[in-house]
Amino acid sequence: MAEFVLVPGAWLGAWAWDDVVPELRAAGHGAHPLTLSGLADKRGVPAGQQTHVEDIVAEVERLDLREVVLVGHSYSGIPVGQAAERIGDRLSHVVFVDSNVPAHGESFVSPWKEGRAMMEASIAANDGFWAPLTAPDYAGHGLTDEQIDRIVTASTPHPGATLTEPATLAKPLGELPATYVKCLLDGDEPSPDVALLLTGDRWRLVEMDTGHWPMFSQPRELARVLLAAAAS
Numbered sequence: 419m420a421e422f423v424l425v426p427g428a429w430l431g432a433w434a435w436d437d438v439v440p441e442l443r444a445a446g447h448g449a450h451p452l453t454l455s456g457l458a459d460k461r462g463v464p465a466g467q468q469t470h471v472e473d474i475v476a477e478v479e480r481l482d483l484r485e486v487v488l489v490g491h492s493y494s495g496i497p498v499g500q501a502a503e504r505i506g507d508r509l510s511h512v513v514f515v516d517s518n519v520p521a522h523g524e525s526f527v528s529p530w531k532e533g534r535a536m537m538e539a540s541i542a543a544n545d546g547f548w549a550p551l552t553a554p555d556y557a558g559h560g561l562t563d564e565q566i567d568r569i570v571t572a573s574t575p576h577p578g579a580t581l582t583e584p585a586t587l588a589k590p591l592g593e594l595p596a597t598y599v600k601c602l603l604d605g606d607e608p609s610p611d612v613a614l615l616l617t618g619d620r621w622r623l624v625e626m627d628t629g630h631w632p633m634f635s636q637p638r639e640l641a642r643v644l645l646a647a648a649a650s
Contacts, residue, residue, distance in 0.1 A: 420510060420648035421448040421483040425474060426633075427492025427517070428581075429550040429573035431458020434491075438633050441641030447648065452477050454494065456577035467497060467525070467583040474501035484508055487648045491515040492630065493581070496526055500585055502594050512594050513647045515640070516601040516630050519612055520585035527581050529611075541578035548576040559603055559629020560636070569634060592618040597647040599640075603629040622650070 422442050426434040432451035442449040454473050456465035474497055478486055486508050490498030495517025502512045518526060527534045541548055550573035556566045592615050600608050602625055608616065615621050624643050626632055632640045 419447050420485050420487045421481075422450065422487045422489060422644060422648070423474065423477060423483070424449065424451045424489045425454065425491065425494040425498050426451070426457075427490075427494050428548060428576040429457070430491075430569075431460075431572070431574070433458065433572060434569075434631075434633055437637035438641050438644070441638055442644065445641075445645055447645070448483070450477065450481065450483070454497070454580075456580070457574050458572070461574055465577040466579040467581075467585065470494070470497035470580055471500045471504070474498060475504050478505050478508055485510045487511045487513060487644065489513045489515060489644060490517050491633065492517050493526060493576070496520045496585055497580075499591055499594070500587060503587065503589055510595070511647050511650065512596040513599060513644055514596060514612075515599045515632065516604055517598075519591060519615065520587060521591075521611065522587040523584050525582050525584050528584075529609075538582065541581070544575060544578075546578045548578055548581060550575060556629075556631070559631060561629060561631065561634060565631075565634045569631065591615060592620060594620060595650075596621045597643075597650070598623050599632070599643055600625050601630050601632055602627050 424435040431453040435451035439449040453460050454470045455463040488498050495514045499520040527537050553566050553570050616623050628635045
């Protein structure tokens with residue numbers, strides 16, 4: 419039996435996995451959606467990027483989980499990638515869902531170049547937080563109006579420090595047993611850093627014909643991808 423620890427991306431909480439969790443549990447596995455510090459029901463808790471790494475590690479240890487499949491969506495691929503190496507032999511597999519991946523010494527905003535200054539200015543203007551997206555931003559991602567409303571209504575501002583602090587990796591990320599899920603409505607190809615990781619023998623690519631939020635647009639299909647990754 420696998421133990422899935424499901425970590426949502428920016429602005430989201432554990433609630434984002436509500437339609438995926440029943441599919442995993444029905445298949446006989448454990449499913450543990452996690453809200454990161456500073457978000458959703460944990461709003462007001464101070465958080466930097468390493469706080470989010472510790473959130474994940476602490477959850478695995480608190481529940482004494484084994485055969486862990488860490489799942490990171492979007493932003494959370496960065497703390498998930500770091501947590502994966504820190505839980506040692508508890509780890510079975512990592513699944514990066516259309517996500518960023520950590521690079522030692524680099525932050526979420528590091529690759530943004532000109533956009534980095536814009537992001538940092540936005541965070542400064544929003545009292546240290548990254549403001550949630552609005553409904554028009556979700557167009558073209560295979561979501562219904564009801565799904566978009568659900569996301570927008572429940573989203574909370576994302577702690578800015580988690581986006582600007584650098585990642586810390588003790589080993590090359592390519593050594594992790596990993597699956598990368600590319601959502602094709604969010605771009606046909608993985609980013610260059612992910613493409614390089616996929617040339618190794620421990621990473622594999624799975625494509626989904628949906629947008630950046632498959633836990634809402636195609637939860638059953640995503641669950642099947644996660645189950646297949648756990649069995650690999």
